[in-house]
Amino acid sequence: MNDLNNCAEFHELYELYSLGVLDASEREGIDEHLSAGCAECRAAVERALLQNAIISGTVTMVKPPAQLRARVLAGFGVQRREPNWFWAFAAVAAVLLLAATGLFLQNRALRTEMAEAAQRNAAAGARLAAASEILQAPGTRLVTFGPGEAPHGSVFVHSKLGIVMVAGTLGPAPAGWNYETWIVPASGAPQAVESFTPDAKGSAITIIPGPVGVNSVKAVAVSLEPPGATLQKPTKVLFAAAI
Amino acid sequence: MAVLYDRFGGLLYSIIYRAVRDQATAEDLVQETFFRIWNRIHTFDAEKGRLEPWLVTIARNRAFDHLRSVRGAASELTSFDELERTGYFATAAGPRTDRVVQQRAVEQALTSLNETQREVIELTHFEGMTQAEIAEKLKKPLGTVKGLVRSALRVLREAAEGSAQ
Numbered sequence: 001m002n003d004l005n006n007c008a009e010f011h012e013l014y015e016l017y018s019l020g021v022l023d024a025s026e027r028e029g030i031d032e033h034l035s036a037g038c039a040e041c042r043a044a045v046e047r048a049l050l051q052n053a054i055i056s057g058t059v060t061m062v063k064p065p066a067q068l069r070a071r072v073l074a075g076f077g078v079q080r081r082e083p084n085w086f087w088a089f090a091a092v093a094a095v096l097l098l099a100a101t102g103l104f105l106q107n108r109a110l111r112t113e114m115a116e117a118a119q120r121n122a123a124a125g126a127r128l129a130a131a132s133e134i135l136q137a138p139g140t141r142l143v144t145f146g147p148g149e150a151p152h153g154s155v156f157v158h159s160k161l162g163i164v165m166v167a168g169t170l171g172p173a174p175a176g177w178n179y180e181t182w183i184v185p186a187s188g189a190p191q192a193v194e195s196f197t198p199d200a201k202g203s204a205i206t207i208i209p210g211p212v213g214v215n216s217v218k219a220v221a222v223s224l225e226p227p228g229a230t231l232q233k234p235t236k237v238l239f240a241a242a243i
Numbered sequence: 244m245a246v247l248y249d250r251f252g253g254l255l256y257s258i259i260y261r262a263v264r265d266q267a268t269a270e271d272l273v274q275e276t277f278f279r280i281w282n283r284i285h286t287f288d289a290e291k292g293r294l295e296p297w298l299v300t301i302a303r304n305r306a307f308d309h310l311r312s313v314r315g316a317a318s319e320l321t322s323f324d325e326l327e328r329t330g331y332f333a334t335a336a337g338p339r340t341d342r343v344v345q346q347r348a349v350e351q352a353l354t355s356l357n358e359t360q361r362e363v364i365e366l367t368h369f370e371g372m373t374q375a376e377i378a379e380k381l382k383k384p385l386g387t388v389k390g391l392v393r394s395a396l397r398v399l400r401e402a403a404e405g406s407a408q
Contacts, residue, residue, distance in 0.1 A: 015396050018300075020307060021373045053296035054342070054403055055368050056258050056303055058350050064256035068270050072252070072277050073245055132282040135275065144312045153271060154309070168271050203274070 007033075007041055014041070014048035071201055131207050134161045145241035151202075155220050155241045162209040165220055165241070170198040176227040181206045182234055184219040192231035212243075219243060244281055251295065255302040261369050262306035272309055276302045293342070307371030314376075345403045352402035360395035367392060 010030055016022045017030050034041055134140060134156055146152035153167035165181065173179055179198065182190040198204040208220075219242045223234035255276055260269040279301050353361060359381075366372040366380070374392055378385040 012393055012396070015400075016367060016374070016392065019367060019371065020304065021367050021371055023373055023375055049300055050296050051400060051403055052303075052368065053299040054346050054349050055364070055399060056299050057254065057295075057346050058353060059254075059257045059261050059369065061253060062257045062260050064252055064273070065266065065270065068256065068273060069245075069248055069252065071270065072248055072274050075274060075278065132278055135278055135282070142308055142312055144309060150267075152267065154275070166271055166275065168267050203271075 007038065010041055011044050014044050015052055018045055018048045018052055067201055071199065071203060074199065075205070130162070130209055131164045131205060134158050134164045143241055143243050145239055151239055155243060157212055157243050160211050162207065163212055163220060165206045167222065168203045170202040170204060173197070173224055178225050179204065180223050180225045180231065180234070181208070182221040182223060183208065183217055184221050184240060186216050186218045190221060190234055195225070217243060244277060247280065248277065251298050255298060258299060258302050259306045262310060262371065268309065272305045276305045279305070295342070310371050348402040348405065349399050352399050356395050356398060360391055363388060363391045364395050364399070
């Protein structure tokens with residue numbers, strides 16, 4: 001389908017459409033037109049996306065904080081020292097070959113360490129996959145909490161897949177204390193879900209997999225819990241993000 | 244991801260920081276952006292599309308979603324999910340030199356806009372505001388704002404297209 005009047009009119013709007021800043025009535029008209037399969041307009045949307053990227057590229061460049069690279073890559077199991085493991089392994093192997101003593105025991109220890117590292121990576125990968133699935137699933141809602149304050153962050157909620165909470169500026173827990181994530185139901189007592197330790201920069205990602213009763217869950221909260229806490233109720237609530 | 248971050252991290256951070264104007268929030272959103280990129284990078288075909296426009300689109304959407312959430316505007320994380328799919332960047336292939344020339348042409352065209360035109364482009368492209376929101380912010384009639392936006396976009400579009408020929 002190709003309605004020339006609509007096409008000519010819509011071409012002026014595709015940059016705003018692909019930015020997501022059109023008013024609902026205009027956006028719905030374009031959605032309907034595109035879903036009818038207008039190839040010319042699809043190409044126009046592609047050009048608009050490119051044009052928007054060019055305009056965005058004129059932004060004044062700001063150098064990211066130095067620690068951000070490590071923080072982003074840590075989320076993918078990539079750490080600065082990781083490449084050195086290869087060379088460490090090679091060096092150890094060479095020494096073992098030359099020494100020719102204790103080879104079996106040391107090699108077994110090394111393999112055990114590598115297997116444990118692989119298990120840790122697999123677990124981290126599974127968590128990351130679960131988080132990514134929730135982040136990109138259609139219908140995922142975004143709730144932010146404490147913008148500009150400490151702590152702050154985002155909660156992603158999908159009614160079937162679960163909840164991902166990304167929190168920042170948490171600060172180190174007092175010695176022996178733990179951070180704990182809670183589900184706060186609309187009625188009844190909060191339920192402890194998962195304890196966690198923020199990274200060195202105070203960031204943490206908590207994943208609560210599984211269906212979420214959007215009408216029965218009121219909020220996601222984080223507390224600090226002292227040693228030996230029974231987790232029957234939060235001890236020191238830091239924030240609660242209403243969902 | 245390390246290669247991607249080293250190549251594009253500065254640009255994506257700058258775009259997000261320009262939108263949210265808060266370092267801690269920008270860091271969170273950059274992390275979310277790379278999550279999303281990581282999850283879809285396997286669908287990207289370097290021979291059929293350029294990476295940068297796709298990455299910029301994902302980063303900008305994260306920033307705008309955040310701003311809409313803070314402003315209390317209707318927010319649906321995946322409202323423009325379809326437009327983030329790599330297939331939409333299939334016609335973006337071409338030498339990077341063209342892109343550099345186009346960007347310089349657009350930068351120059353931006354300076355040729357009058358102050359109000361530049362402001363509306365800033366608000367749409369860097370802060371994700373709708374034309375109605377801009378009209379309210381600038382205390383101008385909606386029709387006037389729509390005219391300003393369209394005329395400014397036309398100038399920038401013609402600059403980019405002209406430089407690519």
